Amino acid sequence: MVSQSNDRADTAKNALNDEKPLLQIRNVTKKFGDFTAVNNVDLDIHSGELFCLLGGSGCGKSTLLRMLAGFETPTSGQILIESKDMSGVPPYQRPTNMMFQSYALFPHMSVEKNIAFGLQQDGINRSEIKDRTQNMLKLVELQGYEKRRPGQLSGGQRQRVALARALVKEPKLLLLDEPLGALDKKLREQTQFELMNIQYKVGVTFVVVTHDQEEAMVLSDRIAVMDKGAFIQIGSPTEIYEFPKNRFVANFIGSANIFEGRVIENTSKSLKITTDLGEVELKQSSTLTVGSTVYLGIRPEKISIDKDASSKKQDFTTSGVVEDIGYLGNTSRYKVRLDQGTLVDVTAQNHLRPQNRSHAFSWEENVSLHWDASNVMLLTS
Numbered sequence: 001m002v003s004q005s006n007d008r009a010d011t012a013k014n015a016l017n018d019e020k021p022l023l024q025i026r027n028v029t030k031k032f033g034d035f036t037a038v039n040n041v042d043l044d045i046h047s048g049e050l051f052c053l054l055g056g057s058g059c060g061k062s063t064l065l066r067m068l069a070g071f072e073t074p075t076s077g078q079i080l081i082e083s084k085d086m087s088g089v090p091p092y093q094r095p096t097n098m099m100f101q102s103y104a105l106f107p108h109m110s111v112e113k114n115i116a117f118g119l120q121q122d123g124i125n126r127s128e129i130k131d132r133t134q135n136m137l138k139l140v141e142l143q144g145y146e147k148r149r150p151g152q153l154s155g156g157q158r159q160r161v162a163l164a165r166a167l168v169k170e171p172k173l174l175l176l177d178e179p180l181g182a183l184d185k186k187l188r189e190q191t192q193f194e195l196m197n198i199q200y201k202v203g204v205t206f207v208v209v210t211h212d213q214e215e216a217m218v219l220s221d222r223i224a225v226m227d228k229g230a231f232i233q234i235g236s237p238t239e240i241y242e243f244p245k246n247r248f249v250a251n252f253i254g255s256a257n258i259f260e261g262r263v264i265e266n267t268s269k270s271l272k273i274t275t276d277l278g279e280v281e282l283k284q285s286s287t288l289t290v291g292s293t294v295y296l297g298i299r300p301e302k303i304s305i306d307k308d309a310s311s312k313k314q315d316f317t318t319s320g321v322v323e324d325i326g327y328l329g330n331t332s333r334y335k336v337r338l339d340q341g342t343l344v345d346v347t348a349q350n351h352l353r354p355q356n357r358s359h360a361f362s363w364e365e366n367v368s369l370h371w372d373a374s375n376v377m378l379l380t381s
Ligand SMILES: Nc1ncnc2c1ncn2[C@@H]1O[C@H](COP(=O)(O)OP(=O)(O)O)[C@@H](O)[C@H]1O
Pocket: 032, 037, 055, 056, 057, 058, 059, 060, 061, 062, 063, 064
């Protein structure tokens, strides 16, 4: 597992150093009448990447994916695959394939026939079809199931048939629209890992559309966070989570406590900001001018909660009263009302069972909160 994730990181790095992107999206806009569904997006995707388009319902993810597949035409802008302009190229002549959800399988055909269907349409000879179908069955671990019909499979197995059917045609770019949308939570999590492993084995570039931030975090080499047809931020899951650029991204990916502040000093190496909670010094360079309004974010899991204010030496200490407790088993969530009035979310790991915890907190209890300045996220809007 560990060595594989290192390999994945290497793939992403190599991909980014690669001179020629597999896919280039150049200032693409799509309008439906007066309505702008995709607004001037610009993106390069490299060979071997698993890229997620992430955003809420209606933000334009599917429209963008459908333009890549050739089912929609951009109103303006350009899409290039392997440096070739795709305008006017129909879907079946593009080196792309779209994976549809498992309910799009042919119910009256066996697993084997479902997978082989596209190859038969292309007039490929029988022995090659047999070989390629067998390879796919092996890849998605469905050997022995070839004679079953979709209705005789579990949801996860059906999903793997749909994937095999899309991959058997050996596209350079596989487009997946909410591929795991039909699965329940547990199966979804398991299938996410399968999907990653399969993508890694075949080395095909994947562009996945999802509205599920956890799914995007688990699957992706890189994510584009979308809102109202535009890209808000593009980066690796770590970059997006640890260094969101604005309040929208900070709240969309995970949750964040946010404090408004004002820049009071900017040396080239650090930034001093005043907030309701006092002054904070952030050791980072920035072009922000003195007097500008900024927002500081701190994630709930990066705050320590304690009974004793003097027990921990972190950069920042404040105090408040526990107003609400949510017990989730592995973690607990606390809502703490700070003395100055703000309500702060804190998440704590439950390493021990309650009877063994020296400090289990209760409602109305006075607590102190601590965090390091290095964990504070600087948000510019
Ligand atoms: N063919 C169409 N005609 C008019 N409006 C459309 C059409 N397709 C999508 N839209 C609109 O464009 C917006 C983006 O849709 P879509 O790309 O499907 O969003 P997402 O996949 O992110 O949920 C939505 O408001 C949707 O209603």
